[in-house]
Every structure is written in structure tokens, then in C-alpha cells.
Amino acid sequence: MRIELVKRKEHSEVMVFLSPVIAVLLTALTAGIIFALSGLNPFEALYKFFIDPLTQTWSLEDTIAAATPLVLIACGLAVCYLSNNWNIGAEGQFVVGALFGSFLPVMLPGFESFLTLPLMLVCGMIGGALWALIPAFLKTRFNTNEILTSLMLVYVASLLLDYLVRGPWRDPDGFNFPESRIFSDAATLPSIPGTSISMATVITIGIALVLTVILTKTLKGFEIRVMGQSPRAGSFAGFSSKRLSLFAFGLSGALAGLAGIMVVSGEMNQLQPTISPGYGFTAIIVAFLGRLNPVGIIVAGFVLALSYIGGEGVQSAMGVSDKIASVIQGLLLFFVLACDTLILYRIRFSSRRAPASAEVSHV
């Protein structure tokens, strides 16, 4: 017997909206079974994991803080993926953005004015964009595979950061430890007064909304979607796929770079050998969970951040291994993709040889 996926003639509109909900419920169910098998009260664990972080102001704020860089990077990646540009190197663009943005507070610590912070953010965007334009240029000029080049540049970027914090940018008062000097107040991204929600969150939501308008209401948005779905049709309309590649990479690099400098300036206040727990890679998941739609990405980023904060919560309260949090994140992604697949395909069991067909894919 064989199992086949057969494309559905039409897919249910209701299920498009229900599928993420079903996926979350299935994740919760499976997670509960895992908790029970490891000898924990599944209800208590699930509560700690998914609900408890939402009940207290500080953990809610933590979740928002963790979601912010993910959402910002994922918004840029969505533009890339919609237009068929496979930028996998947001992690590196994040790091280089942080480096460019940190040039001012590290090299000119005495420059403290109201201009310091805006200049840092702009430098961060430039840095990230330049780093992303390298694979874009290689793709458009030499036809290299951007998945490989953008990914490889991640490692170059993190080694560059490593070199700088151990070498030229090391804190002169830091006992040779690998860290830059601490940023001055003028170089620190503030919070919204009266809360501990960073300005980075406000900026990120603003950018996501602007991107929504661009993608749905403007010619550029149309160009992005057309070139992604049918480059040939796009070229008849006079769109250049090379220019669009440069645009998409530049934009997503700039947003990743902005996320980088905002994390460093707002949360860490200095450069360290590691500045990202893998935001650039997690953002790829966020982009797809959010269906490459900025508003969807905000929701997806929040859900994923919740899984991190909730994972810490069950760890600290119930002594669960941190691997369980990773397993649950993996389950979530698995169920979302599985539910999505079943919207477009149905499963067919057959005992005979199936006729060769382009619409059948074997599992």
C-alpha cells in the first residue's frame, strides 16, 4: 500500500483561518502528553507554558521584547520570500547592522547628542543592507545561489563581531574581557515612558503596518507578488527581476540590521561576542508561520516568543529540561505545516500503482 498526497481541486476558505488554531490545539495536546509521560501534571505544565506568561505584566513585557526583533526581521524576510529571493542570512545582517550602529558609541563615546541614537539606527540599517546586498549582487551578476551565499556570510559576520570585541573594540577598562565599552545614555534606546516596553516595539509595529500598505496597496507590492509567482509574466509587465532582487535583499537586510542595533542599544548596552540567540534563523520560521503577511507575522512572532518565555517558565517552576521547550516549538511548526498541507492536499491510500501525474507527490 502507498500513501499519496493529492492536490485538492479547491480549498476551504474557513480552514485557511482555522488551520493555525487547530495546529496550536494539537501542539497543546501533544505537549500535554509529553508532560504527562515525564511525570508532570500536564494541566499545570500547559498552564505555565502557554497561559502564565500572559497573566503578569512583566512576563507579558518580556514576551513582547523577545518577539520584537523576530517580527522586524521576519517582515523583511517576507518581502524577500514573496519575491522569490531566498535570504537565509538575516542572522548575519542582524550582526553587521549591530556593528555599524555601534561604531558611534564605541569609537566616539564622547559624541552625546539628540542625534546620536537616530544616527546609530540609520547606520545599523545601512550595515545590514550592505551585508544583504552582497548575496544579491552575486545572484544578479554571477547567478550564484543566494541561499548558500547569504547563509555563509552569517559565519563571516559573527567572526567579524568576535574579532572586534576581542580586538580593536575591546573595552579599555574591561580587564581584557571580550566586550565593548558600555554605551552612554544618549546611545541607549529608551522605553515608552512609564512602561518597560522598548521604543523598538513601537518602531517595529510601525514598520509592519507600513509594509502591509506597501504590499497590498502599491505598485511595488504588486511587483513583488507578481515576480514571486510568475517572473515571466512580470517581465512582460516591464519589471526587472534583478532590480527587485537588490531591492528585496536591501530592504530585508536593512530591517535585520535595524533589529540588531536596537537589541544592542536597547537591551545589551554593549557589544559582546554573542548578541543574538539565533533571532535571524527563528525569524524565518516566524515569516512562514505568519504566512508572509506583516500582520500575521506580528501574531506569529508573539506566539513563538511566548513559547520561549513559557519554556523558561516551566523550566524554572517545574524543573523541566530546556529541551522540552525546543520539542514543543518543533511540534508547533510541524503541526502548522501539516495543517497547511492538508488544506491544499488530501491523503489517498492506494494499493495500485498510481498513474504518473505532476499533481501527485509521494511521501
Added chain:
Amino acid sequence: MKSLLKATVAAIAFAAAGSAANAADVKACFVYVGPVGDFGWSYQHDQGRLAVEEKFGDKVETAYLESVPEGPDAERAIERFAREGCDIIFTTSFGYMNPTIKVAKDFPDVKFEHATGYKTAENVATYNSKFHQGRYIIGQIAAKQSEAGVAGYIASFPIPEVVSGINAFMLGAQSVNPDFKVKVVWVNTWFDPGKEADAAKALFDQGADIITQHTDSTAPLQVAQERGMKGFGQASDMIAFAPDAQYTSIIDDWAPYYIHRVQEVLDGTWESHSSWEGLAEGHVVMAPYTNLPEDVVEMAKATEAKIKDGWEPFTGPITKQDGTVAAEDGVRLDDGAILGMNWYVQGIDDQLPQ
């Protein structure tokens, strides 16, 4: 469905009640950089935590977070503990220094203890151990046992603690064989079994017949075991992973320190300080000397006793790699010079990454 809902509500209420009814007098919390199952650095800290639980029973409650990356996540993790009612929080990696200081400012009533850093505050103490004492001893053993006269050193990050370890190893080796060579590979990680194993293979291929490591996994020793080579354990006793390869291991024993400090919190006598103790106080312990001839064991034990009596491995004459004198004959380097060390002693076959 209804009964399931009821059960859920009951469970939630139970959970809330469970966390509210907190019988322990003190809650001690630990943040680890690696998994507790690394059988190295984080594992030993967790052994210390378990010792605290065992010692105080119901009087002390503990909690931990493992694999917390240095970076933006660290501050959130530490802050979570401060908010969840921890009375004392141990942050056990160098990269947690500034996040610890930052959170400590916002929670003046919580006590913080940061391992291996140098910044203290009213409610932030630091603690570290004199691992370099153990490294001097294993340097001596390596020089006695190596046929090639070359040892391989798997190093993590070029911070003073690691550099002084390499130097102490080399000084110990030179005290036995002045022409001894040390090859260093920097892996830029604390815990990455694959990378550590690759480094061990590379060092053996370059002619070393004994390796030592300043990384946390058992992988390098396992490579030594497979190849019939020798090596030293790190942080914990790794003899189970390399029964024929391990000569000894430099064990970090945090239990006495953790018990002592938690006791002080219970007594209300806790004060900020910088603790830096070694073999004499039992914070550094040498694992049983195995796979060694009798005379080498005697030598190692004699050195161990000498150090416990107060002798410092960083006692001159010490010459730096560039030929300048670091310490004249008989002069002992002061603590600051050891804790901020950023130079190699003469004879090390490597350039310190600057």
C-alpha cells in the same frame, strides 16, 4: 467536555495555590550557560545546587534555568528569577556579568552571585576558583608522561582565566622538561562536542600525544580514548568516559561555596565579596590519579600538597613570550596580574588572539 474544563480549572487553581504556598525559608536560583547534562561546567554547578538541596532539605528551595545563551536572553532569565521570589541568584557564566549587575540594580533586596566576573555591588558578589593550581599539576604530569614532548590544549575563549590556565600548564610542564611544547587550538565555544572532538583530532594529528582542554564536554577525552592517547578531564571527573585515557581531572567543586553562601542568607549575614579559592579550600579538587606510574603520582601529590600549603604556581622566574620578565626569581604574581592575564609565557607555540 464539561468535566475536562472542570479538571483544567481545578488544575490551574491547584497550580496557583502550589506556588503561593511556599514553605521554604530561602529560594536559591541558578542560571547555567550549558545543559546540566554537559558533564562539565554546568553539570558541576548543578551538583552544587543538589548539594544545597540535600544539606538544607525543606528550608531551601532551588530552581535553575539551563542553556541560557549569553546575550539578550540572559538578562530576561535573571530578571525572571528575581521576580519569582528568589532570595539568592547564582549566575554561572562570565557573559552574565553585566546583565547580573543591571538586574541587581532593580532588585536591591535580592542577593546575586556572579561566577568568574570582576564587577561587584552591594548585592552582587563574585566567586571563582584557582583552577590554574590544578593546571600546574597536570602540566607536570604531561611533561613526565609525554613521549613526543608535545601537549595539545583545546582552549575556549582568550579571556584571562583561560590564558592563565594555559600558562600555568606550561610552567608546570617546564618545571619538568624545559623544552616542552604546547600547541593551542581555539574553538571559540564553551560547549560543542563536535568542535571539541575535531580540535582533539587535529592536535593528535599535529604530533601531540596528550591533550587537555578548557571546554566543557567529554568529547576530547573520548577521542583520546579511541586513539589510545592520553588526556585530562575538565570540571568534572570524566573517568567513566575515558577509563584508559584520563590521568586525572581538575574538578570544580562548588558545593562548599554554595552551601556556605546559602547558609549566610539563612542567617542574615550575607555580604558582597570576591571569593577566589583553590585546592586548599576544596573548591578545586584533583580526581584520583590513574593510568600513571607510581613516581609520577608521588610527584603530583607532592605538588598538590605544596600548593595547599600556600605556594603559588605563578612564582618567578617567569618570562613572557616576547622575552620580557613577568616576575623575578622568587617573586609571586599578585592576584590582579593573574586575574587580568593577557600574555603567554615563553615556549608556547601559538599567538594569543588579540
